[in-house]
Amino acid sequence: MLQHAALTEQIIPEQAFATDDSVAVLRFAAEGLNAGMAVALVTLVEIRGGAARPLGAQMAVREDGLYCGYVSGGCVESAAAYEALETLASGKDRQVKYGEGSPWFDIVLPCGGGITLNIHKLRSVQPLLAVLNSLAQRKPVGLRYHAPSESLHSVPGTTRTGWKDDLFEQSYRPSVRILIYGGSVEAQATARVAQAAGYEVQCNPRRVERMDADTAVILLWHDGHKELPVLEAALTAAPFYIGALGSRRTHQRRVEKLFELGWKESDIARIKAPIGIFPQARDANTLALSVVADVAAARLHQEEPIKINGLG
Template sequence: MTGLATSSLDILHFLRSRGESGDACVLVTLTGIEGSSPRTLGAQMAIAANGDYAGSFSGGCIEAAVVAEALDALAAGAPRLVRFGLGSPYLDIRLPCGGGIDLLFAPQPDPAAIETAIAFLTARKPAALALAPAGLRLAEASAPTGWRGDDFVVTYVPQLRILAFGQGEELTAAATLAAASGAATTAFSPYARDIAALGAAAVDAALLPYRGWRPDIGSDPWTAFLFLFHDRDWEEELIPWALEQSRFYVGALGSRRTHADRKIMLEAAGVAAEAIASLRSPVGLIPSTRDPATLAISVLAEIAEQFAADAFLSLAGPRREPALSAS
């Protein structure tokens, strides 16, 4: 686990690593919710035959029962759908929110399908796995998670990526927090001091060698660009470039007056009005922040909120069934 909590990719890696070690596993998926639930539809746990697991469905109230059910399903060698909480036959197991959840237990998921899903996500491509009575298989990543006929399809999108450009503590605080949260984070600064500070915090960082330099990155719909410059000369080449990239978010530090001047600069550079309108500024959910730490929290919350809203919007369909390769 690389972030604050277990990610979908962490669960897939758990299944792969335990499978390579010869351990039998069960993939458990949340396929239905009645009332409230601590987790969203498609949340998963991976459980090994020795009782070790990755992921969760609550704050610890039902995990022991889920593990026990998974081991029983593993012994039986067949999938099963079990209700926990409201409406469950297990009267002594309740969710704190009072709701009910349906969990689909899939023993011994196909390792080739797991491997391919990992390969696609590592290559920053969406992937999907269909859970069916016959077992687990690859599916088209053409729609959000949910039921497709008799199959429950979990669609995985690539990890949130944040490319942060700036200088000083605004940059180092935001990039450090983003990396700690589990986002794939790279920071860019013209100051060697910033690069050293970020390196000490184990955050990927690169020096901006000169104005007009642009990194050679392969952007995608799950990437956010964040600009935290006080010296706005650095923005003149970088922001127009970012607005041309595939992304779900572009935001820039500054007051409303600063942003009005920035818009004039972008118009003069020939940036399309629609692209200019998509640029967030002032950034963050907390108005008028005055310290780097609060700004970092505020901006990261805004990016996370937008990612949650937009993560599945770019899924195109129908796509061809993915081959057993990420290439």
């Protein structure tokens, strides 16, 4: 265990692995704590102007200098790791500014803005384990940092990332799960692209899967009658994205059928059709890129944090 800030001079921070996945960052921190090491959690708590990462982006830094995660585009992470080692040595949490408004003129952010990082010495593994357990059960969860007491607690349920007076709340959502239905080359291509993008993918499950608010449902059948059971299940549930293959004329027939079955206009309006971010994609790979990008855009809108500068 580090006892004095001078000890940090003997340690050169080194990236353990490259990731911006919050689950991987928290797991790395929890594993370090369980191994008896001191660990600091670095959180992006303020953005001034532009920034490479969203509010709430995090790093975990162990006392041996190994760290993971990103709070910027890679330009401040090593410096932030040094600050985290100093925090572990002193035992006192701190906030550090980089870029605009920072005292460090030798660290300039390429985006031209500025960021503030909160560096917290973790006192317990329990809040991290609570978050990881909730996410494994596909339940939204949060971490709440109380600045005056330098304490961290888990918060069940949905929250929003940002400051509330002297509390900074960090929201975590389950990973995106994409359900792809349709025995077509387009479905296979979309599954490959979605997997390459890091999403959890199920292609043509044998039954209609459970759908939650972190699920995207993609229907890529060329035979419209096959999609109806899945489509109705999606409209009954609350997935953040529902997209269906077909031209505008095909979608109009789909709408008419759903009206006949008693669905309301507001329900049917949740269906993105024609599917994708750009029209008339006539080959499987282009369509796959269009669809996965559309899902990513919908998720980004869903996760948009509250942008509140300062400590409230």
